[in-house]
Amino acid sequence: MSAILNEHLNYLALAGRSETYNRAIAKSIREGDVVADLGCGFGVLGLACLRAGASHIYGIDRSDAIEIARETVRREGLEDRYTCIRGSTYDTDLPQPVDAIICDHIGWFGFDYGIIAMLRDAKKRLLKPGGTILPRTLQLMIASTDSHDARNLADAWQRDPVPQEYRWLDSHGLNTKHAHNFTVEEIASAPQMLGEIDLTADEPDEFIFSATLTAARAHTMQGIAGWFACELAQDVWLTNSPIAEGAIARNQVYLPCRKPIALAAGDEVQVTLRFRFDNEMFVWSIRGPDGRRQKMSTWKSLILNKDDLGQSA
Numbered sequence: 001m002s003a004i005l006n007e008h009l010n011y012l013a014l015a016g017r018s019e020t021y022n023r024a025i026a027k028s029i030r031e032g033d034v035v036a037d038l039g040c041g042f043g044v045l046g047l048a049c050l051r052a053g054a055s056h057i058y059g060i061d062r063s064d065a066i067e068i069a070r071e072t073v074r075r076e077g078l079e080d081r082y083t084c085i086r087g088s089t090y091d092t093d094l095p096q097p098v099d100a101i102i103c104d105h106i107g108w109f110g111f112d113y114g115i116i117a118m119l120r121d122a123k124k125r126l127l128k129p130g131g132t133i134l135p136r137t138l139q140l141m142i143a144s145t146d147s148h149d150a151r152n153l154a155d156a157w158q159r160d161p162v163p164q165e166y167r168w169l170d171s172h173g174l175n176t177k178h179a180h181n182f183t184v185e186e187i188a189s190a191p192q193m194l195g196e197i198d199l200t201a202d203e204p205d206e207f208i209f210s211a212t213l214t215a216a217r218a219h220t221m222q223g224i225a226g227w228f229a230c231e232l233a234q235d236v237w238l239t240n241s242p243i244a245e246g247a248i249a250r251n252q253v254y255l256p257c258r259k260p261i262a263l264a265a266g267d268e269v270q271v272t273l274r275f276r277f278d279n280e281m282f283v284w285s286i287r288g289p290d291g292r293r294q295k296m297s298t299w300k301s302l303i304l305n306k307d308d309l310g311q312s313a
Contacts, residue, residue: 004063004064004065004068005068011041011044012044014248014249014250015248015249016246016247016248017238017248018044018048020232020236020237020238020248021045021048021104021232021238022048022052023232023233023236024134024135024232024233024236024238025045025048025049025052025102025134025233026052027233027234027236028100028132028134028232028233029049029052029053029054029100029132030053030099031053032053032054032055032099033049033053033054033055033098033099033100033132034054034055034056034057034058034096034097034098034099034100035049035054035056035057035058035098035099035100035101035102036057036058036060036089036094036098036100036101036102036122036126036127037049037057037058037059037060037101037102037103038060038089038101038102038103038105038118038119038122039060039061039089039103039104039105039118040059040060040061040065040066040069040084041061041063041065041066041068041069041104042065042068042069042072043057043059043068043069043072043073043082043084045102045104046059046069046082046102047072047076047078047082049100049102050078050081050082054100055081056081056082056083057081057082057083058083058085058094058098059073059082059083059084059085060085060087060088060089060092061085061086062086062087062088066084066085066086067086069082069084070084089118089121089122090118090121092126093125094126097126097127097128097131098126098127098128098131099127099128099131099132100127100131100132100133100134101119101122101123101126101127101131101132101133101134102134103115103118103119103122103134103135105118106135106138106228106230106238107228107253108177108179108226108227108228108240108250108251108252108253109140109177109226109227109228109252109253110138110139110140110197110227110228110230111138111140111197111207111228111275112177112253112280112282113280114280115135115138115199116197116199116203116277116278117277117278119133119199120203120277123200133199133200134232134233135199135230135231135232135233135238136198136199136200136231136232136233136234137196137197137198137199137200137230137231138196138197138199138228138229138230139193139195139196139197139228139229139230139231140193140194140195140196140197140209140226140228140273141191141192141193141194141226141227141228141229141239141241142191142192142194142211142213142224142225142226142271143187143188143189143190143191143192143213143224143225144187144188144189144213144215144219144221144224144225144263144269145182145186145187145188145221145222145223145224145225145254146186146188146219146220146221146222147180147182147183147186147222147223147225147254148222149180149186150178150180150182150186150222150223150225150254150256151222151223151256151260153173153178153180153254153256154173154174154176154178154223154254154256155170155173155174156173157169157170157172157173158170158173171300171301172300172301172303173256173301174256174258174296175296175297175298175299175300175301176256176298176301177253177254177255177298178253178254178255178256179251179252179253179254180225180251180252180253180254181242181249181251181252182225182242182252182254183242184242184243186225186242187225187242187243188215188216188217188219188221188263189213189214189215189216189269190213190214190216191241191243192211192212192213193211193229194209194210194211194226194271194273195207195209195211195273203277204277205276205277205278206274206275206276206277207273207274207275207276207277208272208273208274209272209273209274210270210271210272210273211270211271212268212269212270212271213268213269213270213271214266214267214268215263215264215265215266215267215268215269216265217265218263218264218265219263220260220261220262220263221257221260221261221262221263221269221286221288222256222257222260223254223255223256223257223286224254224255224257224271224284224286225242225252225253225254226252226253226254226255227239227240227241227242227252227253228240229241240252255284255296256296257286257294257296258294258295258296259294261286261288261289261294263288263289267288267289268289269286269287269288269289270286270287271284271285271286271287272284272285272287280298281297281298281299281302282297282298283295283296283297283298283299284296284297
């Protein structure tokens, strides 16, 4: 439980996060709305919806955090207006369709914490036709980075104190997404939008996005810096951008190159990202100015045995 307390304390401490969600909720939630809060945690967003005029909240979470929400609701005398449900949102049926669903499962890169699949399922089973979905849109932003601190995350298995006989695990680090807080100085190209996902629409099962990065200066590209820009409600945006004013201090994602790429100012690099809506694994590739392509995949970072592969099949 202490880890959950620390995790949610960090959420509450993110400057601007609560204020931005409150603005989005004020724009989205109407008087009398019934709302489902998916992966509700401590119930913070659900309580905000009640303050905005919602008549009832269904808070759903499978972790111990739901017990904090349940006790908070009891202490506030809101048990008749806030129902706590412990379980997966995918296995939860509600006694009535809801007017709105809200979800904060936004990963470092936006999509990489399961929000697309969670909203798609809830929209089909729990939401009234034409109901409100919050957030509405995800934009995936990328830039080239020459960060050696980020590179050290990927190369950790190649260096001391790792014994030589375990350095074959270097492929694990190179095919893993890493959390990193990039500085402005570590961003070496103009940011580009890699792709946009409409969370209110029936999106495809598989996403393939591509973008071209242009080096702003000569540098050695160590990989991709990625972050999200999320439209919570109309004209209300939340981002973890390392270069934007008003961004929340949430980690960005670092996706390594297999081998660093030397770039001159003006050189172009093509980046492609591929993933399914219902799977947190994804593939990224980087094609340098010489036309050579490096392909990485979080699948290759998994430690599997034959039984695992059989179950996956």
